[in-house]
Amino acid sequence: MKLLLALACTTCLMDNAAAADTHTVTLAAGKGHEACMDLKSGDRLEYGFSASNKLAFNLHFHDGDRVEMPVPESLQDKVPAGSHVAAITQHYCLMWTNPHQSASQLAYRYQVVPAAQP
Secondary structure (H helix, E strand, C coil), rough: CCHHHHHHHHHHHCCHHCCCEEEEEEECCEEEEEEEEECCCCCCCEEEEEEEEEEEEEEEECCEEEEEEEEEEEEEEEEEEEEEEECCCEEEEEEEECCCCCCCEEEEEEEEECCCCC
């Protein structure tokens, strides 16, 4: 219940909250979860999450055999309102990994805001 309330509050911070994708998942010990989307250069990804424990979180994309992390991995249990403007057109993934010995609850939302057209 606490996670859902936190999710509801973070969703309010977005410009167009009705268009946000919202999800709740259980991450087993040592497991991960990804939410992926296509972003064009200039698109803005707005996101937020709340978790029952600190999770390893990052935003990344694959460039051939390399993994690029525009938002580097760090241990966090919440990000009320994060955003990233895509420098290049690419398939991006928000990723959470549970480093704990027990399951963790994760509630997250994201929304792609298209780049302004001239």
